Amino acid sequence: NGNVVYKARHYSVTPLGPRSGLIQWVDGATALFGLYKRWQQREAVAQVLKNQAAGVTIIPSTILRPSEVFYNKLNPILKEKGISxxxxxxxxLSILLHVLKDLMSETPQDLLAKELWCSCSSALEWWEVTQTYSHSTAVMSMIGYIIGLGDRHLDNVLVDLATGEIVHIDYNVCFxxxxNLRVPEKVPFRMTPNIESALGITGVEGTFEHLVNMY
Structure with missing residues (x-):
């Protein structure tokens, strides 16, 4: 399609020295971790309201960081097996896989998809945003693969909910x-259930796969 421009959202970086510089602020973008955090907060509020409706007074627990949620599940299993x-x-690997599946079962796979849907005012706008998201995700996945980009945690992958564009920041772990990290990163790019669900009903077998095959 000659009318579609495949591009990656970028920003300016001005080096001031060997270890310092100025990085342009990325307007309108939200870190994926922010979406996950908002879901945690909604769940906490819902639990409080549920307890109140049942006449139970319980002090709301502190919202845990992802690493804390992970270790709270992993540590008891390791202790049971006598592993430090x-x-x-x-x-x-079997234990890590068990913990991963447990965490995935507790986390909705449509957090990003719902955020994109709720940011739109019509079905047509949602379709256009989803297409832009699919294009952007495919382009950045290929760029990340080509330059060997790692460290793709939820604070380094941003989304512009108004347009659907994916914005990657922090290119320090590249090539x-x-x-070579203590725990090596082996995947070519990040493709989690939440990222895949936001691609639409065809998932990776639609627009995403078409563009990846083009590259």
């Missing part, structure tokens, strides 16, 4: 530097 928490190289 500090010995990451000894953690059995496959992530493969």
């Amino acid at each position: 928490v500090d010995s990451r190289k000894e953690w059995p 496959e530097k992530g493969k």
